Amino acid sequence: MNVELLFLVLDYSGVALFAYSGGMLAARKQLDPFGAAILGAVTGMGGGTLRDVLLGQLPVYWVDAPEYLWLALIGALVGYYTSPWAQSLATRRAALAWADAVGMAVFCVLGAKAGLAAGSHWSIAMLTGIMSAAFGGLLRDIIVNDVPLVLRADIYGLAAMAGAGAYVLAIAMNVGTGTAAVGAALLAFIIRGCAIQFNWTLPPLGKVG
Amino acid sequence: MNVELLFLVLDYSGVALFAYSGGMLAARKQLDPFGAAILGAVTGMGGGTLRDVLLGQLPVYWVDAPEYLWLALIGALVGYYTSPWAQSLATRRAALAWADAVGMAVFCVLGAKAGLAAGSHWSIAMLTGIMSAAFGGLLRDIIVNDVPLVLRADIYGLAAMAGAGAYVLAIAMNVGTGTAAVGAALLAFIIRGCAIQFNWTLPPLGKVG
Amino acid sequence: MNVELLFLVLDYSGVALFAYSGGMLAARKQLDPFGAAILGAVTGMGGGTLRDVLLGQLPVYWVDAPEYLWLALIGALVGYYTSPWAQSLATRRAALAWADAVGMAVFCVLGAKAGLAAGSHWSIAMLTGIMSAAFGGLLRDIIVNDVPLVLRADIYGLAAMAGAGAYVLAIAMNVGTGTAAVGAALLAFIIRGCAIQFNWTLPPLGKVG
Numbered sequence: 001m002n003v004e005l006l007f008l009v010l011d012y013s014g015v016a017l018f019a020y021s022g023g024m025l026a027a028r029k030q031l032d033p034f035g036a037a038i039l040g041a042v043t044g045m046g047g048g049t050l051r052d053v054l055l056g057q058l059p060v061y062w063v064d065a066p067e068y069l070w071l072a073l074i075g076a077l078v079g080y081y082t083s084p085w086a087q088s089l090a091t092r093r094a095a096l097a098w099a100d101a102v103g104m105a106v107f108c109v110l111g112a113k114a115g116l117a118a119g120s121h122w123s124i125a126m127l128t129g130i131m132s133a134a135f136g137g138l139l140r141d142i143i144v145n146d147v148p149l150v151l152r153a154d155i156y157g158l159a160a161m162a163g164a165g166a167y168v169l170a171i172a173m174n175v176g177t178g179t180a181a182v183g184a185a186l187l188a189f190i191i192r193g194c195a196i197q198f199n200w201t202l203p204p205l206g207k208v209g
Numbered sequence: 210m211n212v213e214l215l216f217l218v219l220d221y222s223g224v225a226l227f228a229y230s231g232g233m234l235a236a237r238k239q240l241d242p243f244g245a246a247i248l249g250a251v252t253g254m255g256g257g258t259l260r261d262v263l264l265g266q267l268p269v270y271w272v273d274a275p276e277y278l279w280l281a282l283i284g285a286l287v288g289y290y291t292s293p294w295a296q297s298l299a300t301r302r303a304a305l306a307w308a309d310a311v312g313m314a315v316f317c318v319l320g321a322k323a324g325l326a327a328g329s330h331w332s333i334a335m336l337t338g339i340m341s342a343a344f345g346g347l348l349r350d351i352i353v354n355d356v357p358l359v360l361r362a363d364i365y366g367l368a369a370m371a372g373a374g375a376y377v378l379a380i381a382m383n384v385g386t387g388t389a390a391v392g393a394a395l396l397a398f399i400i401r402g403c404a405i406q407f408n409w410t411l412p413p414l415g416k417v418g
Numbered sequence: 419m420n421v422e423l424l425f426l427v428l429d430y431s432g433v434a435l436f437a438y439s440g441g442m443l444a445a446r447k448q449l450d451p452f453g454a455a456i457l458g459a460v461t462g463m464g465g466g467t468l469r470d471v472l473l474g475q476l477p478v479y480w481v482d483a484p485e486y487l488w489l490a491l492i493g494a495l496v497g498y499y500t501s502p503w504a505q506s507l508a509t510r511r512a513a514l515a516w517a518d519a520v521g522m523a524v525f526c527v528l529g530a531k532a533g534l535a536a537g538s539h540w541s542i543a544m545l546t547g548i549m550s551a552a553f554g555g556l557l558r559d560i561i562v563n564d565v566p567l568v569l570r571a572d573i574y575g576l577a578a579m580a581g582a583g584a585y586v587l588a589i590a591m592n593v594g595t596g597t598a599a600v601g602a603a604l605l606a607f608i609i610r611g612c613a614i615q616f617n618w619t620l621p622p623l624g625k626v627g
Contacts, residue, residue: 029356032411034366038343038359041336049263054467056476058265059327066330118477121484127459134456138561143347145356147447147563150456157452202450238565241620243575247552247568250545258472267474268536272546275539352556354565 003178007110010181011048014106015068016075017099019044022140023079024096029144033080039140040076041069046136047107051128055118097196100137100149104156105189108133108163109181122168129164130157133188155195155202163188212387216319219390220257223315224277225284226308227345228253232288233305238353242289248349249285250278255345256316260337264327306405309346309358313365314398317342317372318390331377338373339366342397364404364411372397421596425528428599429466432524433486434493435517436554437462441497442514447562451498457558458494459487464554465525469546473536515614518555518567522574523607526551526581527599540586547582548575551606573613573620581606 022043026036045062052060062068079099086092111132115125134150134157141148150156163184170180194200231252235245254271261269271277288308295301320341324334343359343366350357359365372393379389403409440461444454463480470478480486497517504510529550533543552568552575559566568574581602588598612618 026360029360031360032364032366034364034370034411035360038339038366053262053471053476054478055481056478058262058267058476060263060265063264063324063327063329063333066332069332069336115481118481120481123484123487124481127487130456142351142560143357143360145354145563148561151444151447151449151453151561155450155452157450157456161452202452235569238569240569241573241575243573243579243620244569247548247575262471267471267476268538269472269474272473272533272536272538272542275541278541278545351560352566352569354563 003176006178007113007181010106010185011110012068012071014103014110015044015048016071017044018047018103018107018136019072019075020079021096021100021103021137023076023081024083024092024099025140025144026076027080027083028092031144033077036080037073037076039143040079041072042143043136043140044072044075044103045069046139047103047111047132047134050135051111051114051132054128054131055114055120057114057118094196097149098193101159101189101192101196103136104133104160104192105163105185107136108160108188109167109185112164112167112184113177113181116168116171122172125168126161126164129167130160133160133163155191155200158202159188159192159195162191212385215387216322216390219315219394220319221277221280223312223319224253224257225280226253227256227312227316228281228284229288230305230309230312230346231349232285232290233292233301233308234349234353235285236289236292237301240353242286245289246282246285248352249288250281251352252345252349253281253284253312254278255348256312256320256341256343259344260320260323260341263337263340264323264329266323266327303405306358307402310368310398310401310405312345313342313369313401314372314394316345317369317397318376318394321373321376321393322386322390325377325380331381334377335370335373338376339369342369342372364400364409367411368397368401368404371400421594424596425531425599428524428603429528430486430489432521432528433462433466434489436465436521436525436558437490437493438497439514439518439521439555440558441494441499442501442510442517443558443562444494445498445501446510449562451495454498455491455494457561458497459490460561461554461558462490462493462521463487464557465529465550465552468553469529469532469550472546472549473532473538475532475536512614515567516611519577519607519610519614521554522551522578522610523581523603525554526578526606527585527603530582530585530602531595531599534586534589540590543586544579544582547585548578551578551581573609573618576620577606577610577613580609 019040022040026039049060108129112125112129115128138148167184228249231249235248317338321334321338324337347357376393437458440458444457467478526547530543530547533546556566585602
């Protein structure tokens, strides 16, 4: 598979699934369809937008590529209108968490790749990876007044860090970008997936009252 | 009337009235005058700032035009100090909603105009319009911990979308920019005004528990 | 002391102490260590990042200077893990407020300096100063769903404004940048410190129900 095409597919998948998670949350919070579209677009396109702004790659990527907006809107409305089909609140929470996990896994790699392409230090490339992965969902949760998923105790930042770190390490070891990206994204997804499935958590500080 | 002057008047009005809405909200939330000034500046200048950052037009517009800051501060403090004069909570809520409606109507057009001027696709110009219109108020509400007005069910995003869309369409049909801007802003204001006045809402998803 | 070194020390101190305040807040809110790292990095680096974006100095400062990230992470984790040692909630609140006060005092000056360096009007330089001082803490508090410290009634914006204003005024009067920076930062710190120590407040609007 062509490497550029692979990255495009990853990018589109991340945007659409993050937007889907925004649409689902909009349904749970009783927003109207326009609120769902806005929340989905912010979730799907927020991480890459922040990445481009911080690295100075302006205008941001979607200004000359309207298909990202359309993808995000479609993802958001699918999430919004299919949400009532779920049989229980637990099913809906799980669907949101899994869609979010795919978006996170994809964007931690794409963000790290953009950081390296800008000539940054490996630690900065990891940071742009983690920020790309976390920022869309952070905005989504702040806007509807939840404490962000990335900050609650369920191995989110750690998974994004592992994915971004694995990508940076693989590139340093001259692994091909396509292989490195798929492997690192899978690693992030598996860590986050295990955390969702088996309720893995990092110990918070129990002693602080 | 000179078209450039017209756009300047629209821009100033939007900044001042959005800032006024921020000042009123600061009074309702019992912030001190400096909190009101900050909230007003963020509300009045937030939308245009985001627009400039995303389109890569940096430094942002107010860095070389301090009169925007002064206008926003005056608007915020007028809103803050006149707020106690209102006879009831309902009057204050209405004053905030109407000032916000003018700001929204003006900025959805100015944002779409900036998107077109940057050579973007019409759907992206609509997005920059909607974002310019919504972002100041979004920040205002997030900062004081309210669920944003734009996301609550009362036809806000729809009005901004109609205004931005009408402007883009009118330009595509070779209508003069001044006429297009005034007409599109009026359309957005009338839709939003009817929603305020007659409590128009879009149906949310009733079935999601 | 070399002036450039002085500014570097101020910058590093501000980043580390703001990050420390983020780490302490993360402990109080029962976040996991990765949440603390994210909250610390956002608090420590948020203000300078906004300043660079608005002034168009991209990529932002830390992209080519990874030591800021490391400093922020160290500050955040120190704040997070030392937090349980404090003997009472009051001690912890005070430690957070004082660390935040140092960060604010430093960044209101560094932000104003960056605004002047970009050739801006003195009022805009004051604004970039206030925003650099306030934005990191604003993000910190929004993310964990508190009403931001800068907006609660305890002389925060006023102190930042005094510091930024004193620096701008001193530069206009041809005081050396090092002397102006230290004096202005001390002024801001003293005003804010008195507000913390003696519970100074500006009168909010008592009449608004």
